[in-house]
Amino acid sequence: MARRWRILLLQAAHLVIRADTNDVPTDPRQPAVLPELAPRTTVARTIHYLGSKLRLLAPIRRAIESVAPQGRPICDLFSGSGVVSLALASDWEVTSVDIQEYSRVLCSGLVNPPADALDEGRRLRDRASGGPFRQKLRRCLNPLLTHERHCATDALQGDVDGLCDLLEHGSLLALDTRGDIPPLLHRAANASLRELSKRGLASGPATVVTRHFGGRYFSWEQAMDFDTLLAEIDLLKDRERDFHLAAIFAAASDAVSTIGKHFAQPTKLRDSAGLPKLHLIDRTLRDRETSVYDRYIAHCQSLGERHRGSRRHRAVRTDYVEFLESDTTQFAAVYADPPYTRDHYSRYYHVLETMALRDEPEVATTKIRSNGVPRLSRGVYRLQRHQSPFCIPTKAAGAFEQLFANVATRRTPLILSYSPYRAETGNRPRLLTMDELLGIAQKHFSQVESIPVDGVTHNKLNLLDRNVEVDYAAEVLITCRP
Ligand SMILES: C[S@@+](CC[C@H](N)C(=O)[O-])C[C@H]1O[C@@H](n2cnc3c(N)ncnc32)[C@H](O)[C@@H]1O
Structure with missing residues (x-):
């Protein structure tokens, strides 16, 4: 058999990295603070963001620490609301990358705030x-x-x-x-x-x-x-x-x-x-x-009050492939958190994009329930919105393939956040199963480790054996070493 997957699903309690979410305020109006982080890395919510990793910052930091010494350059790929960049900026030199201008603005503003x-x-x-x-x-x-x-x-x-x-x-x-x-x-x-x-x-x-x-x-x-x-x-x-x-x-x-x-x-x-x-x-x-x-x-x-060290951080608006192929920084680690459902971020945050670009966009019209006459779309969407391959069923596998391949070519460790689909929770279906994802990872990296980070205790042996029913956590971190 070709190189067998070397997947270590760490089940023992001391190896399961937990995110304790009990003390996070549930009122969306209150900034949520993760209490288990040391004060200097405490991060408040920036914007309410789909798939935000605000509650998983401690395990993400620990996963990065396990592959990248503090002080080295690291990349927050698919940086979204900027909370991960902000949590890492106190101890690493962070480059934030996202395709949306509002995300570049958020990350840049957060990691390099003005003094007054x-x-x-x-x-x-x-x-x-x-x-x-x-x-x-x-x-x-x-x-x-x-x-x-x-x-x-x-x-x-x-x-x-x-x-x-x-x-x-x-x-x-x-x-x-x-x-x-x-x-x-x-x-x-x-x-x-x-x-x-x-x-x-x-x-x-x-x-x-x-x-x-x-x-x-x-x-x-x-x-x-x-x-x-x-x-x-x-x-x-x-x-x-x-x-x-x-x-x-x-x-x-x-x-x-x-x-x-x-x-x-x-x-x-x-x-x-x-x-x-x-x-x-x-x-x-x-x-x-x-x-x-x-x-x-x-x-x-x-x-303005958050601590982010005195290192040089930067935020870039670009496509992930373009970035990985053109940027020459020797990153000690790449943290990647791509989309995993059909929901295009450009539709969910188009209002912020318009504020960030400060333009007068053409807006989408619809003929649904209007007797064939075009009328303004309910959401008043920008016409030109980014369609991410990660959100398109026929393109998602290829998008992950390119992500793993491009990071592996740089001989850099990759930490990937993923949220496997669990039908019983009624959440949005994922475009790739964990097995498919780990299969792609294993083609490009010699060591692949998947760690549940949702605080759930798993009582099954999560080996990737075809005969074993796998009970994945709601959130996992996949650490890939070259
Ligand atoms: C799951 S979210 C990231 C959430 C982020 N880690 C946080 O905690 O706020 C995925 C992000 O991927 C970005 N994205 C989608 N397609 C992209 C592409 N082709 N290149 C770069 N970024 C992309 C989206 O704009 C979105 O912000």
Whole structure:
């Protein structure tokens, strides 16, 4: 038989690396702190992120320590929300890599914060909230702001239709497409749009959050506050700009009124029969009352205080293959956390991408349930969104093959995070099974070790023998040595 897999599934308790999640606050509004880490590596949540490794930072650090001496350069491939980069930055020199610009901004801002983050944040907030741009915007949006206040007051008194309509039909872009917008909202939106046009604000990046996402993801009051802060941040450069944008993303993640705090689609406040989902009304009202300026300042403070050593860190926006083929750094280890379901990150975080790129993207339309006439997509998605091969069933195996092959060519240890599918938990199906994944790893690395990190005690011998039923943990770290 060709080289047999050398898989060590470490079952004994002392070898199982555990992440104790018991003390992590469950309220998504509170920054989660992992108590078992030493204070200097304590990491708060940056944004609510699908597949975030916030709760697994201790085992990830230990796995990296087992292959890479502290102080050496390491790579956080698929860096997402930046929490792993931040947790490693105190002891290693970190290069963060992700295909999304919002991730580059987050990581760059987190690992290289400016010295006077909080003071600068307060100055920016004061200019944004008291400056002429906000006054102008407020005047234009007055009809909509008044309308949304009435809807909130009505909802508190039990009449929720207006609020439901805001989340369903909000977005000034909807006026350009098919007009099934309820009359009161339509009138207020038209009046505001006319005012924006008169002042040259009806297109362009300066009002993109207000026009694209106001109504659906944020209240118009919140959307306007984001645009005013973004205008100020746009005047900054390099690491200052990245840091303050990162604090804005964290504020957007707090404020957005969606169930998972992502941006895949606005909350549906009505069920398929058109009846309001009353249990979501309170929460939606609370989200829409969240103060953007206050959350931004709170994040300037919490993100600015984190310790990340004095090493040189960098964040790069690029495709993983392109990076591995072109970057010449001698990494002591590559930590990789690629997507493992069909969900494209570019759909879940398109709002942050638009804030990061500060452009006026073309948006997707749909003909579903609109008699063949194109109308604005519910999620107001950017048309050009990255489609990751890891999320496409026919391409996922090839994508992993390229990942293992490219890291192995560099003769660098690879630590891969994976979350095997367990049907009984009802989570999203994975595109590759653990067996398939380990099979690819073994083709390229001489030693492959798979370690459960979810705190579950496994009472089966997890040998990769065809005859043995394998009970994988919800999260594993696969350590591959050349
Ligand atoms: C599971 S998430 C990473 C989560 C991250 N470790 C954290 O804790 O926040 C996967 C990431 O892979 C990125 N990604 C997807 N396809 C990519 C590609 N072709 N090249 C680089 N990054 C990619 C996504 O943008 C996403 O941020």
